[in-house]
Amino acid sequence: MEILQQLTFLERGIIAGLIIGFICPLVGAFLLVRRITIISEALSHITLTGITAGVFLSQAVIWLNFVNPLYTGFLFSLAGSLLVEKLRQIYRHFQELAVPIILSSGIGLSAVLISLAQSSYNEWYSYLFGSIVTVTLNDLFFIMFTGLAALLILGAFYKELLSISFDQEFAETTGISVNRLNFFFAVLVALVISMSMKVVGILLVGAMVTLPVAASIQIAKSFKQVIILGIIFGETAMIAGIALSYYLNIATGGVIVVAGVVILIITNLVKRLTQAGTAAS
Amino acid sequence: MERKKERPYVLEIENLSYSYGRRNAIENINLKIDEGSFLGLVGPNGSGKSTLIKSILGLLTPQKGSVKIFGKPLNKFRDWSRIGFVSQKANSFNSGFPATVYEVVSMGLYGKIGMFRFLTKKHKEKIIEAIEQVGMEDYINQNIGQLSGGQQQRVFIARALVSEPSLLILDEPTVGVDARSVNNFYTMLKQLNEEKGITLILVTHDIGAMSEYVTDVACINKFLHFHGGAQEFEFQQEEMMSALYGHDVQVLTHNHDHHHHHEYDGGAPQ
Numbered sequence: 001m002e003i004l005q006q007l008t009f010l011e012r013g014i015i016a017g018l019i020i021g022f023i024c025p026l027v028g029a030f031l032l033v034r035r036i037t038i039i040s041e042a043l044s045h046i047t048l049t050g051i052t053a054g055v056f057l058s059q060a061v062i063w064l065n066f067v068n069p070l071y072t073g074f075l076f077s078l079a080g081s082l083l084v085e086k087l088r089q090i091y092r093h094f095q096e097l098a099v100p101i102i103l104s105s106g107i108g109l110s111a112v113l114i115s116l117a118q119s120s121y122n123e124w125y126s127y128l129f130g131s132i133v134t135v136t137l138n139d140l141f142f143i144m145f146t147g148l149a150a151l152l153i154l155g156a157f158y159k160e161l162l163s164i165s166f167d168q169e170f171a172e173t174t175g176i177s178v179n180r181l182n183f184f185f186a187v188l189v190a191l192v193i194s195m196s197m198k199v200v201g202i203l204l205v206g207a208m209v210t211l212p213v214a215a216s217i218q219i220a221k222s223f224k225q226v227i228i229l230g231i232i233f234g235e236t237a238m239i240a241g242i243a244l245s246y247y248l249n250i251a252t253g254g255v256i257v258v259a260g261v262v263i264l265i266i267t268n269l270v271k272r273l274t275q276a277g278t279a280a281s
Numbered sequence: 282m283e284r285k286k287e288r289p290y291v292l293e294i295e296n297l298s299y300s301y302g303r304r305n306a307i308e309n310i311n312l313k314i315d316e317g318s319f320l321g322l323v324g325p326n327g328s329g330k331s332t333l334i335k336s337i338l339g340l341l342t343p344q345k346g347s348v349k350i351f352g353k354p355l356n357k358f359r360d361w362s363r364i365g366f367v368s369q370k371a372n373s374f375n376s377g378f379p380a381t382v383y384e385v386v387s388m389g390l391y392g393k394i395g396m397f398r399f400l401t402k403k404h405k406e407k408i409i410e411a412i413e414q415v416g417m418e419d420y421i422n423q424n425i426g427q428l429s430g431g432q433q434q435r436v437f438i439a440r441a442l443v444s445e446p447s448l449l450i451l452d453e454p455t456v457g458v459d460a461r462s463v464n465n466f467y468t469m470l471k472q473l474n475e476e477k478g479i480t481l482i483l484v485t486h487d488i489g490a491m492s493e494y495v496t497d498v499a500c501i502n503k504f505l506h507f508h509g510g511a512q513e514f515e516f517q518q519e520e521m522m523s524a525l526y527g528h529d530v531q532v533l534t535h536n537h538d539h540h541h542h543h544e545y546d547g548g549a550p551q
Contacts, residue, residue, distance in 0.1 A: 033375070033378055033379070035375070155397060156396040156397050157396055158399075159388075159391040159394065159396075159399070160391055160392075160396065162384075162388065162391070163388040163391045163392070165378075166374055166378055166380060166385065166388060167368075167374050167388070169340065169368055170366060170368065170388070170440070171388070171391070171392070172338075172339075172340055173338045173339070173340065173361060173364065173366040174361050174362065174388075174389065174391060174392025174393070174444070175359065175361035175362070175392040175393075176391065176392045217379055220379050221379070221381060221422065221424060222379060222380060222381040222383075222384055222422070222424075223378075223379050223380045223381075223384055224384070225379070226379045
């Protein structure tokens with residue numbers, strides 16, 4: 001605790017970034033193979049609603065002024081995540097509907113709450129596009145706590161989640177409870193999205209979940225490699241993004257995403273070249 | 282014969298019925314399966330074979346009647362690692378899935394190991410052993426999506442075998458597998474049955490190819506029409522076929538699904 005309090009704002013930002021760069025691809029790999037990476041978009045927007053609600057509450061209700069908007073962001077993200085599951089069951093034949101429903105509700109509610117709350121443009125800007133220099137000690141605690149919770153869930157259910165993602169029917173016949181697992185997975189995704197908010201920003205959270213694994217799946221031979229390479233790419237994008245955004249004074253999330261896109265392009269080129277190489281030999 | 286009396290049946294199905302909405306898929310099925318048998322479960326498409334299998338596996342809850350596995354009622358049965366399942370390969374997995382043969386086979390152990398635990402050295406040995414059993418050891422680190430249909434099916438058998446089940450259920454495992462591989466495939470099943478003593482249930486509409494390998498046959502078309510030894514079945518085959526075929530025509534007129542007709546013709550012996 002003492003050590004954490006002595007950190008400079010930049011060190012806090014870097015630690016937060018490294019945690020996010022590690023966990024986003026880890027969960028992203030599961031979203032990828034389950035073909036639901038798009039859910040991250042819906043959840044990031046409903047998280048914005050939570051954050052605006054938090055800001056609004058801390059202003060409007062005196063005894064709630066200690067509320068860190070990240071926590072209300074997480075609560076909304078969790079509710080959204082469970083709701084997505086529910087909507088996918090209700091619209092069994094049109095499962096893709098769940099995402100636009102949650103996304104547009106999220107952004108609509110946010111707009112309402114933003115106009116009610118009185119905040120500076122800068123505060124919203126950092127939530128939209130991410131910023132490492134505004135990571136407070138309280139934010140860092142939140143990121144560490146949610147990161148740890150996400151790792152615990154993954155540690156507990158990694159095998160089960162993989163089996164269900166590959167072949168749900170078979171997984172059920174080995175005694176794995178799909179409903180229970182889907183619940184924990186929803187919690188996991190909600191944790192990861194709300195955790196990334198401060199550094200990467202609402203508009204770009206989906207990128208951190210998607211880009212590293214989209215790059216790694218191009219060259220990975222196994223699921224394990226998708227995860228390991230995804231983490232390496234995620235951390236690389238994160239470090240490059242933080243460094244460049246600090247020295248050039250541009251939005252952190254933006255640079256991180258651009259770095260992720262560059263990695264994606266490189267892996268695609270590498271795949272092309274190696275395939276051409278094997279075809280020629 | 283004496284052994285059978287001492288041991289419970291692997292599977293006891295009593296008065297089992299299941300319907301999807303108004304349509305009855307299976308009705309009043311009674312079927313007992315002895316340990317060590319190799320049962321061919323045949324019937325035309327839409328005859329309720331898959332419904333019966335899903336009821337056995339606990340994927341569907343019986344609406345009427347009961348299912349007992351290893352002497353235990355379905356809702357009390359927990360030891361799912363004793364049952365291996367190989368489904369119709371076709372639409373059950375995404376061929377772009379980034380998993381190796383080793384990773385796919387290890388999934389057969391995941392339900393058994395439990396949460397917060399990872400594969401031990403012993404588990405890893407078992408995985409390799411199961412891969413060797415189906416003759417896929419040369420492909421252990423290959424991506425599952427890059428294999429042929431027959432090879433993929435072998436991998437799925439290994440995934441079902443790795444938990445060392447005493448009952449192996451295969452639902453139309455040869456769909457999408459080329460004709461030459463099918464015979465090798467059945468030979469491999471027969472070996473598993475004879476050498477390892479695994480009870481097998483093979484669901485198929487391909488009566489011709491199957492009947493050389495199985496010990497028992499059950500025919501269903503909504504109802505159970507026949508259950509007995511393979512030789513007895515050979516004897517009554519023609520009669521059986523026409524009985525099933527007759528019902529098949531009824532199904533045809535209900536569903537307007539002409540596809541059934543052709544496939545069933547393909548399976549008929551010359």
